[in-house]
Amino acid sequence: xxxxxxxxxxxxxxxxxxxxxxxxxxxxxxxxxxxxxxxxxxxxxxxxxxxxxxxxxxxxxxxxxxxxxxxxxxxxxxxxxxxxxxxxxxxxxxxxxxxxxxxxxxxxxxxxxxxxxxxxxxxxxxxxxxxxxxxxxxxxxxxxxxxxxxxxxxxxxxxxxxxxxxxxxxxxxxxxxxxxxxxxxxxxxxxxxxxxxxxxxxxxxxxxxxxxxxxxxxxxxxxxxxxxxxxxxxxxxxxxxxxxxxxxxxxxxxxxxxxxxxxxxxxxxxxxxxxxxxxxxxxxxxxxxxxxxxxxxxxxxxxxxxxxxxxxxxxxxxxxxxxxxxxxxxxxxxxxxxxxxxxxxxxxxxxxxxxxxxxxxxxxxxxxxxxxxxxxxxxxxxxxxxxxxxxxxxxxxxxxxxxxxxxxxxxxxxxxxxxxxxxxxxxxxxxxxxxxxxxxxxxxxxxxxxxxxxxxxxxxxxxx
Numbered sequence: 154x155x156x157x158x159x160x161x162x163x164x165x166x167x168x169x170x171x172x173x174x175x176x177x178x179x180x181x182x183x184x185x186x187x188x189x190x191x192x193x194x195x196x197x198x199x200x201x202x203x204x205x206x207x208x209x210x211x212x213x214x215x216x217x218x219x220x221x222x223x224x225x226x227x228x229x230x231x232x233x234x235x236x237x238x239x240x241x242x243x244x245x246x247x248x249x250x251x252x253x254x255x256x257x258x259x260x261x262x263x264x265x266x267x268x269x270x271x272x273x274x275x276x277x278x279x280x281x282x283x284x285x286x287x288x289x290x291x292x293x294x295x296x297x298x299x300x301x302x303x304x305x306x307x308x309x310x311x312x313x314x315x316x317x318x319x320x321x322x323x324x325x326x327x328x329x330x331x332x333x334x335x336x337x338x339x340x341x342x343x344x345x346x347x348x349x350x351x352x353x354x355x356x357x358x359x360x361x362x363x364x365x366x367x368x369x370x371x372x373x374x375x376x377x378x379x380x381x382x383x384x385x386x387x388x389x390x391x392x393x394x395x396x397x398x399x400x401x402x403x404x405x406x407x408x409x410x411x412x413x414x415x416x417x418x419x420x421x422x423x424x425x426x427x428x429x430x431x432x433x434x435x436x437x438x439x440x441x442x443x444x445x446x447x448x449x450x451x452x453x454x455x456x457x458x459x460x461x462x463x464x465x466x467x468x469x470x471x472x473x474x475x476x477x478x479x480x481x482x483x484x485x486x487x488x489x490x491x492x493x494x495x496x497x498x499x500x501x502x503x504x505x506x507x508x509x510x511x512x513x514x515x516x517x518x519x520x521x522x523x524x525x526x527x528x529x530x531x532x533x534x535x536x537x538x539x540x541x542x543x544x545x546x547x548x549x550x551x552x553x554x555x556x557x558x559x560x561x562x563x564x565x566x567x568x569x570x571x572x573x574x575x576x577x578x579x580x581x582x583x584x585x586x587x588x589x590x591x592x593x594x595x596x597x598x599x600x601x602x603x604x605x606x607x608x609x610x611x612x613x614x615x616x617x
Contacts, residue, residue, distance in 0.1 A: 161318035180336035183279035203233035286371035403474040490539035504612040529606040534580035
């Protein structure tokens with residue numbers, strides 16, 4: 154096994170002479186295996202490693218025992234050990250994320266912090282082929298592209314995964330043969346965690362009922378997809394240089410990009426989105442399809458996207474820019490946009506927006522100004538609370554008739570200087586609720602409605 158791991162390390166150029174490596178060790182089978190493999194590899198490659206253990210403070214005495222186990226392990230082998238104690242539950246609550254997400258974030262932050270202090274140039278993690286297969290299925294079920302299906306890479310920047318050539322059963326067999334002790338995390342059996350459901354329900358069925366080599370085959374497929382993704386990344390960078398240029402406060406994708414294969418078009422446009430928004434989150438395949446379609450639309454057509462991005466069809470191509478658009482008057486509206494947590498509570502400046510999903514058991518919809526009940530069955534897109542943008546509209550009748558928000562404000566005789574202060578509940582350019590006024594006909598609750606979105610806004614100068 155040690156030779157197999159060494160061959161894998163050499164194949165992917167993971168460890169070089171003189172490297173200083175931080176190894177994440179939880180005390181479980183995988184990380185303890187990594188610890189012993191690294192100890193023994195030092196006999197063949199001159200490198201140094203230290204250990205980081207993160208106590209998530211979620212399991213009381215069990216977590217304390219894990220921490221002591223790792224410290225004793227390192228002391229016996231004269232390996233530097235640094236322990237971080239992090240209130241993961243508190244972080245998850247404050248940041249409105251899952252325990253899994255919060256735990257992952259604090260671990261990577263701990264690795265980076267200690268690496269900086271200790272002068273490490275690499276971080277070794279104990280992921281193996283089962284982790285790769287489970288992550289692949291997790292991403293596939295939630296929705297992903299090729300990049301998500303690559304799952305876990307042997308090398309990504311300064312992170313190395315020497316055990317990706319092995320599966321969980323092989324690791325446990327190695328520890329058994331070598332009479333090496335390790336800790337077992339009781340939460341690994343808790344199926345409240347999505348990954349544990351995949352581990353305990355899906356993967357056993359695939360390996361026992363479909364093919365015993367499922368894990369190996371999925372890991373091999375992930376490696377092939379890595380090669381595809383690397384090629385696409387290289388092509389994307391080349392086409393970005395060829396077709397995309399900075400134009401004032403915008404990125405401009407030239408019309409000639411539309412003559413490239415559709416897959417490469419989307420790769421370039423995705424890169425434009427990421428650079429314009431500063432994030433990869435919340436952009437979907439639907440967004441990319443809509444942006445590609447803009448190449449065939451008339452000049453002036455635009456799309457309003459998450460993070461206040463606007464993509465506009467121009468004579469030269471597609472312009473990506475933020476939503477700080479000057480109106481004809483020359484004034485610059487104070488624009489803001491915030492994605493809603495549904496269900497949940499979202500804080501926006503001085504307002505609090507509370508969203509709740511209900512089953513339709515209502516005989517009569519209450520008439521309230523700042524609390525509305527909407528047909529959630531009909532809402533397919535991400536909802537945001539924001540101020541207005543050019544192109545906004547609201548549906549005003551059952552036949553789908555639209556009215557521009559600008560015209561709606563004029564009809565209500567709302568002064569121009571007040572229009573940019575009115576809150577809107579929007580899905581793209583479609584306004585579902587002009588806060589303080591009407592909701593869209595498209596999302597009114599009907600007898601056939603099954604799920605209702607109850608949304609209430611409090612704070613500022615708003616009083617029900």
